[in-house]
Amino acid sequence: xxxxxxxxxxxxxxxxxxxxxxxxxxxxxxxxxxxxxxxxxxxxxxxxxxxxxxxxxxxxxxxxxxxxxxxxxxxxxxxxxxxxxxxxxxxxxxxxxxxxxxxxxxxxxxxxxxxxxxxxxxxxxxxxxxxxxxxxxxxxxxxxxxxxxxxxxxxxxxxxxxxxxxxxxxxxxxxxxxxxxxxxxxxxxxxxxxxxxxxxxxxxxxxxxxxxxxxxxxxxxxxxxxxxxxxxxxxxxxxxxxxxxxxxxxxxxxxxxxxxxxxxxxxxxxxxxxxxxxxxxxxxxxxxxxxxxxxxxxxxxxxxxxxxxxxxxxxxxxxxxxxxxxxxxxxxxxxxxxxxxxxxxxxxxxxxxxxxxxxxxxxxxxxxxxxxxxxxxxxxxxxxxxxxxxxxxxxxxxxxxxxxxxxxxxxxxxxxxxxxxxxxxxxxxxxxxxxxxxxxxxxxxxxxxxxxxxxxxxxxxxxxxxxxxxxxxxxxxxxxxxxxxxxxxxxxxxxxxxxxxxxxxxxxxxxxxxxxxxxxxxxxxxxxxxxxxxxxxxxxxxxxxxxxxxxxxxxxxxxxxxxxxxxxxxx
Numbered sequence: 162x163x164x165x166x167x168x169x170x171x172x173x174x175x176x177x178x179x180x181x182x183x184x185x186x187x188x189x190x191x192x193x194x195x196x197x198x199x200x201x202x203x204x205x206x207x208x209x210x211x212x213x214x215x216x217x218x219x220x221x222x223x224x225x226x227x228x229x230x231x232x233x234x235x236x237x238x239x240x241x242x243x244x245x246x247x248x249x250x251x252x253x254x255x256x257x258x259x260x261x262x263x264x265x266x267x268x269x270x271x272x273x274x275x276x277x278x279x280x281x282x283x284x285x286x287x288x289x290x291x292x293x294x295x296x297x298x299x300x301x302x303x304x305x306x307x308x309x310x311x312x313x314x315x316x317x318x319x320x321x322x323x324x325x326x327x328x329x330x331x332x333x334x335x336x337x338x339x340x341x342x343x344x345x346x347x348x349x350x351x352x353x354x355x356x357x358x359x360x361x362x363x364x365x366x367x368x369x370x371x372x373x374x375x376x377x378x379x380x381x382x383x384x385x386x387x388x389x390x391x392x393x394x395x396x397x398x399x400x401x402x403x404x405x406x407x408x409x410x411x412x413x414x415x416x417x418x419x420x421x422x423x424x425x426x427x428x429x430x431x432x433x434x435x436x437x438x439x440x441x442x443x444x445x446x447x448x449x450x451x452x453x454x455x456x457x458x459x460x461x462x463x464x465x466x467x468x469x470x471x472x473x474x475x476x477x478x479x480x481x482x483x484x485x486x487x488x489x490x491x492x493x494x495x496x497x498x499x500x501x502x503x504x505x506x507x508x509x510x511x512x513x514x515x516x517x518x519x520x521x522x523x524x525x526x527x528x529x530x531x532x533x534x535x536x537x538x539x540x541x542x543x544x545x546x547x548x549x550x551x552x553x554x555x556x557x558x559x560x561x562x563x564x565x566x567x568x569x570x571x572x573x574x575x576x577x578x579x580x581x582x583x584x585x586x587x588x589x590x591x592x593x594x595x596x597x598x599x600x601x602x603x604x605x606x607x608x609x610x611x612x613x614x615x616x617x618x619x620x621x622x623x624x625x626x627x628x629x630x631x632x633x634x635x636x637x638x639x640x641x642x643x644x645x646x647x648x649x650x651x652x653x654x655x656x657x658x659x660x661x662x663x664x665x666x667x668x669x670x671x672x673x674x675x676x677x678x679x680x681x682x683x684x685x686x687x688x689x690x691x692x693x694x695x696x697x698x699x700x701x702x703x704x705x706x707x708x709x710x711x712x713x714x715x716x717x718x719x720x721x722x723x724x725x726x727x728x729x730x731x732x
């Protein structure tokens with residue numbers, strides 16, 4: 162859809178696009194290449210409609226037409242309220258039209274937009290509508306470029322109002338270290354009972370103050386948990402009936418601040434309260450938004466154990482519920498969990514499948530462009546395609562004053578003197594714009610299907626050549642529905658398009674690439690390829706969802722000039 166708020170009106174006029182004359186389903190395996198003519202560029206929102214999303218019984222994120230929707234993009238932290246450890250350094254960088262355009266030119270279909278409770282409800286009982294106006298403006302800017310928004314209630318180490326002062330830092334006992342502040346709860350909801358802010362371990366959640374703040378929140382001390390629920394109700398009320406909002410990430414990386422056996426029912430009660438408040442706020446809308454749920458992590462004390470909420474126990478059912486586990490395998494080490502990228506994705510899919518819910522990777526990422534790192538980035542992309550998963554890279558840009566970037570040194574907090582390497586590169590100090598990170602964006606901007614009628618059965622994509630194979634199995638009810646594919650513009654490579662089981666192929670040239678659309682001819686297997694096209698197998702319907710049937714092929718990394726960087730905490 163072209164603009165936010167235009168729900169229900171399907172864009173059908175493709176002004177300025179070329180229509181490839183191809184209205185015949187090709188019966189032979191592989192079909193015949195179609196060579197599109199040139200066309201004037203249009204914007205993605207002229208072609209793409211952002212329809213309401215839900216989940217299917219076979220654990221996919223789908224739109225209201227039943228099409229498999231891959232949400233791929235990046236995290237955006239411009240509206241987050243972070244602790245400012247160095248007064249001269251800003252903690253975020255504002256988004257511009259150029260940022261949104263750059264995302265669209267790399268085929269992004271989603272942003273995970275960080276919002277902060279401390280900005281939604283800076284005063285107890287009062288919602289800051291001006292802040293929600295800013296959130297809405299970001300949602301509209303994304304939608305104008307054909308990009309969904311996941312609204313993420315973000316936190317790290319509970320709040321920006323828990324940090325060590327220089328005096329406290331000087332008194333941290335041996336074996337402990339002073340703490341940076343982070344983001345999340347407002348000051349009035351940050352109840353530490355005066356405990357120490359000094360970190361007892363390597364993680365930002367390991368101070369007694371953070372642990373107590375989490376436990377007081379979970380226990381609804383002074384009614385603060387109930388206020389958090391009201392904050393979510395206000396957000397949901399603002400965006401009720403807005404299909405350009407894909408869904409709500411209920412709480413980023415909540416801390417398992419007590420043993421999991423004790424915390425599990427408490428955390429599940431919190432999730433139930435938030436979910437019911439959101440559903441009540443959007444009760445008059447035509448659809449419910451996705452609810453994205455994360456496990457509680459024992460980051461501060463590994464002995465507490467992981468809390469994996471069960472929708473059956475929560476009483477929410479599984480429709481419209483999406484699990485989100487952040488896969489930082491081979492990027493950030495996790496004590497006791499020595500898994501590679503592929504094994505971690507396999508584990509995530511297995512666990513969420515056992516729970517009966519769809520999965521979406523709300524965060525993943527790397528922060529340097531050494532050849533070994535770029536090889537991992539490409540392996541992640543191959544495995545993401547093999548599982549037909551979506552996800553959001555951490556992150557679009559990181560300011561020099563972001564808590565991820567600053568550090569304690571000799572009793573004071575200092576800023577970085579090195580580049581911040583994310584999807585955009587910033588020189589520090591000063592947030593000097595060093596431009597987009599081409600090595601990362603080439604991989605994230607690879608070809609993929611945005612909306613697929615039926616079920617994806619095979620997906621492979623090569624960032625360097627632009628090659629793509631999308632195979633799917635359609636039901637009779639999918640006949641006439643539209644496949645929507647993003648493909649980047651690359652020079653000097655074979656970008657011929659081959660289809661089988663599809664008709665009315667249209668090629669819409671947009672900044673940075675092309676959007677391909679075609680209609681399903683009949684029930685059964687179909688495919689669209691860019692470049693070489695394999696034969697189209699017609700196997701029996703698989704028992705497991707496509708996301709659980711990997712079909713991996715190695716992709717060799719391209720050499721690149723390294724950018725130095727060091728991973729720390731992510732989102």
